[in-house]
Amino acid sequence: MPTLVDTEKNGLNSKPPYNCGMNEHSHPTCADTTDAIRIIEQADLKQLNTFGLPCVADRLYPIHSVEGLQAALKQCANAPFTVLGGGSNVLLPEKLGNVLHMDIMGRALAGETDDAWLVRVGAGEEWHSLVRWTLEKGLPGLENLSLIPGSVGAAPVQNIGAYGVELADRLHSVEAWDQHTQQHVTLMRDDCTFAYRDSIFKQQPGRYIITHVVLQLAKTWHAQLRYRDVADDLTTQGITTPTALNISNAVIRIRTRKLPDWREIGNVGSFFKNPVVDAEHFASLAAQHPNMPHYPQADGSIKLAAGWLIEQSGWKGQSRGQVGCYDKQALVLVNLGNASRDDVLGLANAIVSDVQQKFRVQLEREPVLIN
Numbered sequence: 001m002p003t004l005v006d007t008e009k010n011g012l013n014s015k016p017p018y019n020c021g022m023n024e025h026s027h028p029t030c031a032d033t034t035d036a037i038r039i040i041e042q043a044d045l046k047q048l049n050t051f052g053l054p055c056v057a058d059r060l061y062p063i064h065s066v067e068g069l070q071a072a073l074k075q076c077a078n079a080p081f082t083v084l085g086g087g088s089n090v091l092l093p094e095k096l097g098n099v100l101h102m103d104i105m106g107r108a109l110a111g112e113t114d115d116a117w118l119v120r121v122g123a124g125e126e127w128h129s130l131v132r133w134t135l136e137k138g139l140p141g142l143e144n145l146s147l148i149p150g151s152v153g154a155a156p157v158q159n160i161g162a163y164g165v166e167l168a169d170r171l172h173s174v175e176a177w178d179q180h181t182q183q184h185v186t187l188m189r190d191d192c193t194f195a196y197r198d199s200i201f202k203q204q205p206g207r208y209i210i211t212h213v214v215l216q217l218a219k220t221w222h223a224q225l226r227y228r229d230v231a232d233d234l235t236t237q238g239i240t241t242p243t244a245l246n247i248s249n250a251v252i253r254i255r256t257r258k259l260p261d262w263r264e265i266g267n268v269g270s271f272f273k274n275p276v277v278d279a280e281h282f283a284s285l286a287a288q289h290p291n292m293p294h295y296p297q298a299d300g301s302i303k304l305a306a307g308w309l310i311e312q313s314g315w316k317g318q319s320r321g322q323v324g325c326y327d328k329q330a331l332v333l334v335n336l337g338n339a340s341r342d343d344v345l346g347l348a349n350a351i352v353s354d355v356q357q358k359f360r361v362q363l364e365r366e367p368v369l370i371n
């Protein structure tokens, strides 16, 4: 059995990336809650979204606990609010009203089933740190998902995935505040209606605020090496029987090579989902483009590579104003300095329209447009 661990730390080590200077205060009416509510007025969120879009929130509520969440919701009363984790999958507008920044910390081995260890994690924990921590503790299973930016609480929202593994493959349950029933609920994996970059949390936006995620990591581990990039990297390193840590390191090397570091060049990772077409449509495309990368799906449909379609449409390395299509990976749009959200959407729409015209394939945006 792995070392029993419990590192509940209630946010003491977390550093807010937003500007919390002069206008920060604790709200007196909430002084009697276990987690007195903190409100930051006119918070600058440019550092709290990885595209680096300019955004100011009227009121930002850092959320460190379930009690803190309830107090903040009470404070917002019936006014609309936005839930934010690491801001790595959002396109923010220039102004927002109430923003709840999820910063609930804590990782603990919470139990076990016959086949798996259960690890319960606070929504505010950083995803990649969690991956490395599980590996250090001898709990493999998340290694293919190394170096995905963002928070644990957002991971179920788009069912994060990379290199042949999706969160849904490793998820036991999600604990969330349900705005409809006004109750704290637990959704088991099958309740989450996971699909490719999709879940109930995307399908019913605004309904659930995720406070904790429970992962199930199989006691019997199998390396997932379906993706050629990972297998090739390991071969280059001379590794024939990789451990989970070897795979994590390989994924980190590959991602560092391929993707821009958002701290240096603003981006949200893949800007478009890989489109799925039916067999008939694919056959007509393949007749014209025999080299088109394609991935047959279990239901007979075919997944295409959005990056390839964009590259073939001539956009790789091109820019419009302050936004570019990354020269090493056409699927990534980058902030060339002072991009506005309109600039980003302008380039994205031009790409969608060209791909539609050339291939009769509709690209769908991956990041969430926050209004």
Ligand SMILES: Cc1cc2nc3c(=O)[nH]c(=O)nc-3n(C[C@H](O)[C@H](O)[C@H](O)COP(=O)(O)OP(=O)(O)OC[C@H]3O[C@@H](n4cnc5c(N)ncnc54)[C@H](O)[C@@H]3O)c2cc1C
Pocket: 050, 082, 083, 084, 085, 086, 087, 088, 089, 090, 102, 123, 148, 149, 150, 151, 152, 153, 154, 155, 157, 158, 159, 160, 161, 162, 201, 208, 209, 210, 211, 259, 260, 262, 267, 268, 269, 270, 368
């Ligand atoms: C360089 C780069 C590479 C990336 N690579 C991948 C990849 O390989 N695979 C992949 O799947 N994604 C990838 N992404 C996208 C992104 O990292 C993930 O979608 C991540 O899960 C977003 O986490 P976040 O905390 O930043 O969410 P945010 O951007 O803050 O929020 C995203 C959405 O989730 C909602 N949300 C956030 N927290 C909660 C919560 N606690 N409860 C309810 N709703 C919430 C928000 O309201 C918003 O709608 C990449 C992004 C970047 C910048």
